[in-house]
Amino acid sequence: MGEKAVSDPAEIMSLARDLPRFAAERFGVENHVAPEIDSDPGSKSEYDLLRSRFDWIVDAFAKAVALAPDPTQFDPLIEVMRTGEGFLTDGVDLGLAKVDINGNVLADAASTKNPKDPFYGQISAMQTTVGVWSGDAAKAFKSDFLPTLATAPANQSLVFRGLNLAALAAKTVYEQYLLDLGDLVTKARAKLHPSFGLCHSPNLDVVLGLAVGISKVAVGLATLEEGAGVFEIAAGTLEIINVAHEAGKEEGGEKIQIDGVDAESIIDGTNEILNRIVTLLGQHEQDIINIIKNNDDELEVKHPTLFLVQPPTAVALANKASKDGKSVNDLWNQFD
Amino acid sequence: VVDHHGEAFGTNLANLWEMATMDMPGFIQGSVKAGNSITGIESFQVAGGDGTKRLVSAWVDAGVHLRAAVTQSVQNTYDACDALLQIVDIYAEADHGNAASLAFASRRDDEINKHAHDYPPTVFPTPASRPRVGGEF
Numbered sequence: 001m002g003e004k005a006v007s008d009p010a011e012i013m014s015l016a017r018d019l020p021r022f023a024a025e026r027f028g029v030e031n032h033v034a035p036e037i038d039s040d041p042g043s044k045s046e047y048d049l050l051r052s053r054f055d056w057i058v059d060a061f062a063k064a065v066a067l068a069p070d071p072t073q074f075d076p077l078i079e080v081m082r083t084g085e086g087f088l089t090d091g092v093d094l095g096l097a098k099v100d101i102n103g104n105v106l107a108d109a110a111s112t113k114n115p116k117d118p119f120y121g122q123i124s125a126m127q128t129t130v131g132v133w134s135g136d137a138a139k140a141f142k143s144d145f146l147p148t149l150a151t152a153p154a155n156q157s158l159v160f161r162g163l164n165l166a167a168l169a170a171k172t173v174y175e176q177y178l179l180d181l182g183d184l185v186t187k188a189r190a191k192l193h194p195s196f197g198l199c200h201s202p203n204l205d206v207v208l209g210l211a212v213g214i215s216k217v218a219v220g221l222a223t224l225e226e227g228a229g230v231f232e233i234a235a236g237t238l239e240i241i242n243v244a245h246e247a248g249k250e251e252g253g254e255k256i257q258i259d260g261v262d263a264e265s266i267i268d269g270t271n272e273i274l275n276r277i278v279t280l281l282g283q284h285e286q287d288i289i290n291i292i293k294n295n296d297d298e299l300e301v302k303h304p305t306l307f308l309v310q311p312p313t314a315v316a317l318a319n320k321a322s323k324d325g326k327s328v329n330d331l332w333n334q335f336d
Numbered sequence: 337v338v339d340h341h342g343e344a345f346g347t348n349l350a351n352l353w354e355m356a357t358m359d360m361p362g363f364i365q366g367s368v369k370a371g372n373s374i375t376g377i378e379s380f381q382v383a384g385g386d387g388t389k390r391l392v393s394a395w396v397d398a399g400v401h402l403r404a405a406v407t408q409s410v411q412n413t414y415d416a417c418d419a420l421l422q423i424v425d426i427y428a429e430a431d432h433g434n435a436a437s438l439a440f441a442s443r444r445d446d447e448i449n450k451h452a453h454d455y456p457p458t459v460f461p462t463p464a465s466r467p468r469v470g471g472e473f
Contacts, residue, residue: 066384088367119363126359126363141416149360149364156370156406157370308408309408312416315419328426331423
């Protein structure tokens with residue numbers, strides 16, 4: 001059975017704060033330093049010094065934890081975009097898969113091959129109303145303005161859905177990032193803990209491995225935040241060497257042994273997050289493509305103003321008509 | 337070509353008036369609500385590092401632009417409503433006191449009275465009564 005996953009920042013830091021003590025004890029065992037005696041000021045001072053050498057572990061975790069917001073802070077952003085989309089079109093009516101705040105699919109995309117724009121009926125009724133008017137401005141109103149008015153909310157709703165997914169993806173990234181940090185600190189703590197059998201114990205490279213792990217997780221996050229979308233292993237390697245140097249090990253260029261820390265799986269995990277996001281976006285991108293294809297009559301990109309409703313020519317006409325003395329004569333020809 | 341005289345013309349004018357005061361404002365109310373749902377979106381903040389701040393900033397920026405587009409769409413639709421109302425008024429005025437203007441006025445008043453107690457409102461006889469994003473006029 002696996003251990004309970006840790007992702008709470010406070011819990012991660014609580015576990016991290018144990019690590020310098022365990023690392024100092026491990027160092028003592030490996031280098032034949034007598035165990036610490038609390039009542040002996042000399043022994044305590046020696047171990048205080050040893051522990052201080054590993055304080056960077058706590059600092060590194062603190063820095064890494066501080067990079068991530070509480071993922072639940074994204075909930076309002078996720079929710080508000082779902083709400084906005086709902087006001088505009090209601091995703092199910094447009095044939096979009098209906099998802100809850102966590103991205104779980106509540107209802108599949110409409111199975112009908114040709115889901116109709118829910119506004120089509122309203123717009124066609126208005127087109128009928130204005131159909132009796134045959135002037136140029138009236139025709140433009142009927143043929144250009146009203147169809148654009150019909151498509152704009154549907155297209156705007158897709159943008160709402162896109163931002164909803166972006167916020168959801170951001171939340172997922174930070175959740176996974178904290179899970180990775182929690183996994184790292186949990187495993188490191190288990191490996192360094194004095195109860196861990198010495199015959200199977202990792203050497204202090206586990207500490208170096210920690211630096212590697214934290215660095216890789218953080219670099220992965222930084223890369224994601226930059227929007228590159230690809231884990232840049234080259235940059236990660238450079239960072240690892242720097243961290244190794246700062247940790248008091250040999251300078252860069254040394255082949256780093258990673259014992260006891262599952263850093264590779266962290267990289268895999270990062271890739272997994274990226275793949276998950278790409279898949280998630282891909283699924284909905286396909287949704288969007290399908291909707292546009294299936295709503296050919298209503299959503300076809302034949303107007304330059306699919307997203308933003310533009311004023312009809314009737315606005316200019318009415319303004320002109322209301323200003324000059326020949327208003328009615330103007331209208332006779334253009335809106336009659 | 338529309339015959340610009342007589343009761344039938346007044347009915348056509350009333351239909352245009354209904355478009356401008358009922359159909360189009362009703363149609364665009366979803367956009368108004370959507371725009372209102374992201375009112376104040378620029379105030380969203382989260383903790384985290386500089387990368388997080390950039391991420392959220394980009395997201396909020398997109399949200400603000402979306403709200404602006406929705407708001408502008410609503411405004412442009414209302415401008416279209418205003419235009420239709422002006423056109424109707426000009427035609428009715430040209431036939432002042434005759435069958436067309438009388439038929440139009442009768443239909444208009446009848447609709448206003450019929451829907452006077454609708455909740456939520458379904459007829460917006462004046463620009464001031466229309467729903468707006470953020471409540472702005």
